[in-house]
Amino acid sequence: MDAAALWERYQNWLYYHPGLGFYLDISRIRFDDEFVTKMKPKFEKAFTDMKALEAGAIANPDENRMVGHYWLRNPELAPTAEIKAEIEQTIAEIETFVSQIHAGAIHPPQADKFTDIISIGIGGSALGPQFVSVALAPDLPPMNIHFIDNTDPEGIDRTLVPLKDNLSTTLVIVISKSGGTPEPRNGMIEVKKAYEKENLDFSAHAVAITGVGSNLDKQATQEGWLARFPMSDWIGGRTSELSVVGLLPAALQGIDIREMIAGAKEMDIATRKPELATNPAALLALSWYFTGDGRGLKDMVVLPYKDSLLLFSRYLQQLVMESLGKEKDLDGNTVYQGIAVYGNKGSTDQHAYVQQLREGVANFFLTFIEVLQDRQGVSSEIDPDMTAGDYLSGFLQGTRKALYDNHRDSITVTIPVVNPKSVGALIALYERSVSFYASLINVNAYHQPGVEAGKKAATVILDLQKKVLEVLREKSEPCSLQEIADLTGSSAEVEAIYKILRHLHANERGVVLAGDLGKPDSLEISLNK
Numbered sequence: 001m002d003a004a005a006l007w008e009r010y011q012n013w014l015y016y017h018p019g020l021g022f023y024l025d026i027s028r029i030r031f032d033d034e035f036v037t038k039m040k041p042k043f044e045k046a047f048t049d050m051k052a053l054e055a056g057a058i059a060n061p062d063e064n065r066m067v068g069h070y071w072l073r074n075p076e077l078a079p080t081a082e083i084k085a086e087i088e089q090t091i092a093e094i095e096t097f098v099s100q101i102h103a104g105a106i107h108p109p110q111a112d113k114f115t116d117i118i119s120i121g122i123g124g125s126a127l128g129p130q131f132v133s134v135a136l137a138p139d140l141p142p143m144n145i146h147f148i149d150n151t152d153p154e155g156i157d158r159t160l161v162p163l164k165d166n167l168s169t170t171l172v173i174v175i176s177k178s179g180g181t182p183e184p185r186n187g188m189i190e191v192k193k194a195y196e197k198e199n200l201d202f203s204a205h206a207v208a209i210t211g212v213g214s215n216l217d218k219q220a221t222q223e224g225w226l227a228r229f230p231m232s233d234w235i236g237g238r239t240s241e242l243s244v245v246g247l248l249p250a251a252l253q254g255i256d257i258r259e260m261i262a263g264a265k266e267m268d269i270a271t272r273k274p275e276l277a278t279n280p281a282a283l284l285a286l287s288w289y290f291t292g293d294g295r296g297l298k299d300m301v302v303l304p305y306k307d308s309l310l311l312f313s314r315y316l317q318q319l320v321m322e323s324l325g326k327e328k329d330l331d332g333n334t335v336y337q338g339i340a341v342y343g344n345k346g347s348t349d350q351h352a353y354v355q356q357l358r359e360g361v362a363n364f365f366l367t368f369i370e371v372l373q374d375r376q377g378v379s380s381e382i383d384p385d386m387t388a389g390d391y392l393s394g395f396l397q398g399t400r401k402a403l404y405d406n407h408r409d410s411i412t413v414t415i416p417v418v419n420p421k422s423v424g425a426l427i428a429l430y431e432r433s434v435s436f437y438a439s440l441i442n443v444n445a446y447h448q449p450g451v452e453a454g455k456k457a458a459t460v461i462l463d464l465q466k467k468v469l470e471v472l473r474e475k476s477e478p479c480s481l482q483e484i485a486d487l488t489g490s491s492a493e494v495e496a497i498y499k500i501l502r503h504l505h506a507n508e509r510g511v512v513l514a515g516d517l518g519k520p521d522s523l524e525i526s527l528n529k
Helices: 003-013 033-054 069-073 081-103 124-136 153-169 182-197 215-223 244-252 257-271 280-291 312-324 354-359 388-405 420-441 449-474 481-487 494-506
Strands: 014-017 022-025 058-060 116-120 144-148 170-175 206-210 227-230 299-304 326-328 334-337 341-343 364-371 410-415 511-514 524-527
Touching: 003 014, 014 257, 014 280, 022 280, 033 069, 033 280, 033 420, 069 081, 069 257, 069 420, 081 227, 081 244, 081 257, 116 153, 116 182, 116 244, 124 144, 124 244, 124 312, 124 420, 144 153, 144 182, 153 170, 153 182, 170 182, 170 244, 206 215, 206 244, 215 227, 227 244, 244 257, 257 280, 257 420, 280 364, 280 420, 299 312, 312 341, 312 420, 326 449, 354 388, 364 388, 388 410, 410 420, 449 481, 449 494, 449 524, 481 494, 494 511
Parallel strands: 116 144, 116 170, 170 206, 206 227, 299 341, 299 364, 364 410
Antiparallel strands: 014 022, 022 410, 326 334, 511 524
């Protein structure tokens, strides 16, 4: 296609939202008019599905739950008066609590104000708040935030050790809908022990975001935690950033949460239109479908050309991959669906993997995230008539052209500036795009049986560890791996038992491994007693 034809195609497919200053360019995805016509019936169904979802249809049949993140930015859409009141009340409670924290009306026992936050969560309860913090937290926030998002002991230490002298002025937010998810539970226990070690009252520093009546809710009530905020069952982790999960940490950092909500609401209105050509989320879903032939045959590489959007691709990984990565479709057919997402930032990663993107395996499509405003204020010139921001813009445009010239397709999403309104709009755009695409490929975007399977398998391993230790405590002589497996009634799990014992031995947990460590069958195992 020559330059004139490309320019015409660009203008024909350019979407612009004046209220948000938002652009979407899908002109470098090589679909034709025939493909668009063929997809229209699928999109008619997707628009109908979306209308039912927002009206309160059971979208997660595994847990008999509605999916209501859209109601968070427009409570008037909520299917009941009770849900509407709950949304409005929660936002008001967040704002009141944050105001009292910042003013010192609520303060730690040994200081006038809280200075720091530890946010403990996993998955969407961590990825969303982390992305928003990096994107939007002011240079000098009223409170500095730190995250514990795993059950890695060394990772927990890396968060806690630098905060040791500030624990007395640190607020701890524990986020877990059920209260039983191992990672946030373990993080909470570790942090609680750190407070006790410093003779600090953990309860006077702790806030729970959890389901009403959950184990965590009961614990927070019994121990008299500082505050509790409800996490509704119709909010999934990967779509929870504009719920209390994301809004409370954001507000504590001085981020304008009302603007985030407003941006998402405005994008929701735009993506609710039942017309393919004027609906940016539908245009994204169309592009994803075309590039991967509706089967996820190409990966989604996300390159934001802005340092503050560094974590956007990581945030999208969960939103897209957990929502769309499914073995079965809604009719029970085995389909192995999904879109792999990876990326970091431009132009840094032009020096990391664009060489392969341009000349290697063409198993991807690219999404450029462009930000028009370079910085607040005027930039100085690096060269005559050139600023650092001009170079960044040039690198984006040059990479887009170089890739397209070698038959690598791309999408460009453009926002005017990184601020709460534009970030809220980006979150809403991709939430809706995932929903549309899920309808196009006939999968349920709102359940995650693969994640649950992994949790169940992990529980089996942890139960086996208890049995292994019981056997070793009862034995007076060293045992082989197979003997331990037989005594635990797990004869087929020798490899798992070996890895359990190797881990305990490496952490000086009383397990003695005598023999050649490179030949597991030679080992004689016992406990230090």
